[in-house]
Structures are given as structure tokens and as C-alpha cells.
Amino acid sequence: MKNSYSKCFTLLLCMSLSVAHAQRNDILKESTAYEWPADVAVKQKLETWQDKKFGMIIHWGLYAVPGIIESWSICSEDWIERDSTIKYEDYKKWYWGQSEKFNPTKFNPEQWAKAGKDAGMKYLVFTTKHHDGFAMFDTKQSDFSIAKGPFSTNARKDVAKYVFDAFRKENFMIGAYFSKPDWHSQYYWWDKYATANRNNNYDIRKYPWRWNMFKNYTQNQIAELMTNYGSIDILWLDGGWVRPLASVNQEVLSWGAPIPEWSQDIDMPKIATMARKAQPGLIMVDRTVHGQFENYQTPEQKIPEKQLDYPWESCMTLGGAWGFVPNDQYKSAGEVVHKLVEIVAKGGSLLLGIGPKADGTLPDDVVNKLEEIGKWTSKNGVAIYGTRITKNYHDGQNWFTQSKDGKTIYGISLLGQNPVKEIVWQGSVPKKGTLITLLSNNQKLKWTLKDGKIHFDLPETDEKIALTFSFTPENNP
Template sequence: MQIDRRTLVKAGSAALTVGMSGNWSHAAASESGQYAAALSTELAAIDNISVSGPYRAEWPSLQTHPMPDWFRDAKFGIFIHWGVYSVPAFANEWYSRNMYVPESEAFKHHVATYGPQSKFGYKDFIPKFKAEKFNAAGWVDLFARAGARYIVPVAEHCDGFAMYASRLTPWNVANMGPKRDTLGELETQIRARGLKFGLSSHRAEHTWWYNEGTRYDSDVRDPRYRGIYGPAQPMTLPADRERIKGEPNSDHLERWLPPTKGFLDDWLGRSGELMTRYKPDLMYFDWWINQTAFEPYLRRFASAFYNQAAALKTGTVISYKMEAFAPNAGLLTIERGKLDTLRLGAWQTETSVSIKSWGYAENDVYRTATSLLCDLVDIVSKNGNLLLNVGPKADGTIPAEASSVLIEMGEWLKTNGEAIYGSRPWVLYGEGETTTGAAEKKEVANQAFSSSDIRFTTKGETLYAIGLAYAGGNRMLIKTLYAGTPYLKGRIAAVELLGTSKPTVWRQTPNGLSVELPERVALPYVLRIRTA
């Protein structure tokens, strides 16, 4: 059944002028009939699309949605954390929350630098977020030069400030700060380059994000600003807070209050307007959606998202963390962590070129290109993709440290990309002594690999063996490829080192494939192996 394309864009269109009104107070935004009508229109559009296509809002139906080939072929994408939090640029992108948490370093820094939170709150950074040097074409040129095949800007972080022209809140980048739809500009440039366009929503965490600011005199308590700070819901009921005080794991997620129906409806409405307005190829949701209350809303959104794609004849991806989705109903994403084995289904690691923060922060530490390329190889060998984050400055410029790393990665991919793009995992992901762990936030930044660590990818009849470190001299031994190995369909006929025209000397022995490299090229180094 085809969807009327007018349905995809009509949601909230009548309310666009309301959403863009600079005089729209919080009372008008969140409590007036205008907001209610706009939200109702968005939700109606979602539910209409949800039942107007091949996918139903049920996990068994959603699990039939195939992972598109473009994603499996892309392997490498760019994540962008950019927002108001890049103005203070202190510690990390959680500044908007931590500045209201007494005894935190961000709280102390804020008071010392800007004054008390009752006089200068997070909202007061918005006019300083001008993005005066932002150039969408320049960004996309850099990311394309890095070798990325898809780009995922954060549409709304947990701070509640929409980085797009939202119909449901005046607290957005087109109405305040830069007063430009920066996300729309990025979309235009990304699609013009033939790259895939994704969006990230961290809205789910907003339900409790500013709760600490309600416990003392701060601007979070001012009803005029509930449009950005609300609902600032307590994490636990006061009685529960007293009862569990001092217990181990007293901040465990299950003890936190579930979001209200009003918040969940707003979450779905905002997700829906991103879907219908920008039609992203990939939709990324951050971790808080794994709360039970979100489950029916996730199914409603996913069925609409997949049905819209079916109508537009595009392949789409929904990225989730932990166990928020049923297996194979979306894309499993692991934050700053990897898998220690090959996974049959596609998956994704998200990490950042900066070590301390996802958004721009002064005095951050940056990864090396070699370490990120080794991670990319390790991930791809296990059937995954790497989504690498960059945090631009408030003025819209990319930090020089990040740019240089991306350019170096792109140069490596020009030479060795045939072993990455469009590849598929081999029967074994690799061999070696280094373990990478298999958990969220367990990555080792700039992890050192040994000369025994080799990863495999394949494309057609070609096998690629990728070394993650050099041994003494230029010799290597690939134990898996010993004479008579059952993993190869035929005998080895040729071995070539990518990046050089010099011949590679090799010999297949009972102990493995012995290779003498003609020279040292940039790590990781790639051997192209052909069989006869």
C-alpha cells in the first residue's frame, strides 16, 4: 500500500509559524492549544504512516525489515556533536546538566566563571552560540575527504535545544542563536555529495536532565524557561531516595521514575517531525529509550519510519543501544566499545576522535589516526561499522586536531579502501593475542596491537589479511592460512601488499602463510590474497 506523500510533510506544517515565533513563551509552547494542535498533527501523521505500509508496530513485523546494502557497504560514518554546550566548552557535552549538580567540577567552574545559576543559566549561552564561521559545504568536504560514506548530525542533544527548525519548540537553532537551520544546510550538502544522511536524537534523556536544578535557586525553577528545562523530573520519588540512600548502585536505572505520557507523546512528535521533514536514511536514538515506557512508542515510530522508506523506495536504518529493540528490528550500536567476536548481523561502534568529550571541549585529548584505523579494521572484520564523532567549536569550525586525523584516515582509505568498503566478513574475523572487550564504554583509546594481530575481510573471491602492527623485520606469519587449511576454496595464487608496486615474497607452509613484506607502508597494512 502506497503512502500519500503529502501525508509525509503535512504534519505540523500549519503550526510552523507558531513554532518559529520568537515571542512564543513556554506557556504558549507547552500548554497552549496551538502546541497541542501541532503535536496532535505530528502524532496523527506518525500513526497514519505506521498503518499505511508493509510494516506493523509489532516486533515480529519490524524484525523482517532488512538491513540495507548501502549501510553494509559503507563501513565508515561521521557523527557530529554540536550545540550550545560548545560555548562553555568545559569538560564535556554534559555541561548543561552538570553545571546544575552541586559539588561537580562543572558547577564550581560555572559559578566561578559566569556567576550563580539563578543569574546565568544554560539558556544564557544560547545567544553566544552564533556559528558565525559555520560552512556546511566545508564540513562535508572534510568528511568526504576522510572517506566517510554517511554523516549523522545530532538533531537534539539531552539539553533540549533543537539543532533544526522544529515545529514543536521555539528553543531551536533556526529561531535562536545562529538563527539558521544548520541541520537543513548540512542535509543539502550531504545529499549533494551522494552521501547518506542520518540524524541523532538524545531527547529521551531530557525528562530528567535538569532535575538537579530544581533543588535550589536556579533558573531551572523559573516557569518562563520550562520550554528548555522542563520537565526536569526527579530521578526517584523522595521517599525512595531516602530509603535507598547509601545502598550499592542506588542510582540504578530501574529506580528512576519513568517518563510521563505527555513527555513520551512529545518525544514521538519530535521524532516524527525529524522523520517527515528531513527523511533521514538513518535514525539514531541514545540509550534512555531502553526504558520500558518507551517500548510501544518505539514500535510506533519504527513502523512509520520503515513504511515511509518503503513508500520512498529507500533503505533505512534505526540505531539503538543495549536491548531497546528486539533483535534484528534495528541496528545494535555499542558506545565506545566493540565486540570480541564476529556477529552475523550488522552492528555499529560509535566512538569519538576526542577522548574526553563528544562535544567540543577545551584541552581535550585526541586519538591518533592509526589507532582509529586499527579499530575500523577490527570492527569491519566482525561485520560492523564505525561511526566516528567530531565535536565542532561554537563558531562552526572543526578543531585542527580532529581535521588532521580525519585527513590522515582518508589518505589511508584511498590506498586500502578496497579491503573495507563493500567488504564482508570472512569465516574467521582474525587471529592474534590482543582482546578488545565486548561492552559499552570499555574501549581502550589508542589501543596497542601486537604483530600477531591480523584481521580478515573478503570481497568476491579476494581475501584481505590486514596486519595491525609490525613485527621485527618485515616478516609475518598468518597461522590460519597454513598449507591445507580448510578455510580456503583453492590454493593461494598471489599475495600483494597494497600501497606498493614491489613484489611480495610469500610461501605457504604447514605453520601458516609466511610473508616477507617488500617495505613498510602505513599501518594497518593490507595484503590482497587471491586463490586459484
């Protein structure tokens, strides 16, 4: 069997990128359903969060050891690929066994926080537990955690604490990702039955005691995160199939994922009451379960086609996978900035996914990419951070935001391969008699209005990604 595990590991290293890039049916789209929170403190924190615009989501867990897709390889659904010579149960044992190897002795959250700050990121979402159930914090509810394996003798074994502390020191808002399903728990995937898919594998109606144990287990772990880890701004709950059956609608059915006949209700009202007692004003993100516990929406790996007038973020990977995989292909700084600009002009925020290596450090390529992104945000961030949407938000390669008081419009022109000598856009007209300012060097530019379009010549610049301008709009008194 040892040889089989070795063969499985070798194959997984070869297929990790192809799996990460494969067609997935867990990718979430935006919805048209949104309910504004009634809690004033939540509204205030949402307003603060909407100023940040650019965040980092970190996936780090057992899957970093072999460098494979996070958690999903142990799920028995037809879109998941595994070595066909390895029995499914043996594969799960091999995967769980990575907990005996995960010893990140170079764990360096300060490096992560510095890289995020250098990129211009303003908030963090850290994966405290993914679907595989392996906790990246010192939970008292289970022995399946980073604090109980080889890393247990390390002074920083309570990983989440040190991650949150490192990012707080860099003035990040702090978010805790938590998976509602837990595939390692006997209260969710019970060994009595096969694990057919992502859902719990027993009929809750027949075994209510077992499901109540899972609810208590989940609520207790979330309580640990809300009470033992300092100030938390966001509780980011993943695994939207764990939800009341009554909330399953056509949107959920369109995912094509299996839906059980019973309700996987974990009592979100109770969780929210507990969490907000510990963390007043907490933003809750119960992904895809629309209503009072989804304070902002999270379209995944895509950008909505049109501007949205409620809080949302696009969560996207820097590379092809959420966690670390060897030889990953990362997006260019220009591509990330272009996505950030479009997202912000449409009213959202960008949550960019990175994955530390198994030793606890970021890949050099990730650090370098984030530094490149930061060269642009450090010069042009005024057009991103603290802005709000404007009616005329897009024309060709030009995107527009505005200051909260509406007195300044920012135009961001995305650059391609060909040099630009003239900027032209329609709509978003400057006030007569004023000048347009090129933010990178504070140069004042004259403009003309011809055939309903703004025209102005562009002086020479070294900028390769996007040019940012500010001006007073024509309707400003």
C-alpha cells in the same frame, strides 16, 4: 550572580577535559540479543549500510560554546562534577543561557563533509537534539533551538537541513541522531520537582496527561525530521533509559543508572510506523532497547572481544570528548585505522565522533587527522568497504576480511614502531600456485607454507600504519 557564572565558566574550561575523560556510567557495551528486521526494505538498507563501514557522528550544540562535555553537566548524578560553589539550579540557568550566545556565523557543513570524505567516511549521524533538549533544527514544537536564538537571522538557521544537504552531495548515507529524553522540556523535567537524575522527574502514573504531552512532543519532533529534511537512512535514537519498564533487564541494571518504578514508554511502534511511512526502509537504532527497533547495535567507546554475526557499529570519539573541548587530545591516524581494521574484521562499522567549534568550523587538528586517515583508506579501502567477515579473521597483528562473493581474502597487517621484513600468519591460506598482492603498489609476492603458517618477505615500503594484501583462498574453485 553574574560573577558566579563567570567563575563557573572559567572552571568548566579548565575541567572540561578531565570530565570528558572521567569514568562514565552512560557508556554502552555490546549485547548478545539481536532481532533481525522482518521488513524487506529495512534488510536491504541494512545490507547497503554494512558496505559503508566508516562513518562520522557529529555532536554540536550548546555545549560547544563553553567547550564542555555534552549535556551531562546539567544532570544531577554522583559521577557528574561541577563547581561546588555554584547552586545546581543556577548552574542549569547558566547552561540554558548559552542559547543566547550560540551564534555560529562561520557555520560550514561543506567543510565537515569534505573532511569526512577525505577520511574515507561513507555515512553520517548528526546530533539533531541531545539530552539538553536544544534542537539543531527549526522545530515548531519548541522555541529552544538554534533557529530561534542569535542565529535566527541567518539564512542557514535550519542547521540540520544544510548539514544533511552537504553530506548528501558527497554521497553519504544520512543519519539523524535524536535524544529521547529532553531535559529542557517541562513534560520531562518538570519544575515542580527537583531533577534528581537522568530520568523524568515525576511519577508518570500520577500525571499521565503530562507524559502524554511529552510523547506527542517527541513524536512530533521526530515527524519533523522524517518529513522536512529529505531522504533519511538512519534514525539513531539515544537515551536508552527512556523505554518500556518491561524491557528493563539485567543488562540495563548492570549500567548502575537509576531506574524509576514507572514506564517511560514513548510508543516506539507508532514512531516507527510514522517514520517508515515517510522514509521507507528506514534503519532504526533504538539503542539498547533490543528488538524490532534496534536494527543494529552500538557498543560505545569499545570494540567487542569477538566477531559478531549481526549488524553493529562501535561509536568512538576521535578525541577525548564527543563535542568540541579546547586542547582535546586526538587519536593518531594509525590508532584510528587500527581500530577500523579490527572492527571491520569482527563484522562491524566504525562511527567516529568529532565536534565542531562554536563558530561552526572544525578544529584544524580534526581536519588534519581526518586527512591523514584518508591517505590510508584511499589506498587500502578495497579491503574495508563492501567486505564481509571470514571465519579465520585474526592472527596476531593480522586481520582478515573477504569480498562478498568469497573469492578474495584481504589480509591487513598492523604495523608498530619496528620495521617489518617478513609477514607471518596462521590460517587464511592462499590457493596453491597463486600469488599474494600488496595493494599499495599492486606488487605480486611469493609465499611459502611452513609449519602451518604462511610466510612471505616484504619489499621496502613507506607505509607506517598497516599493510594490506589480497589473495585467492585455498578453497576457491
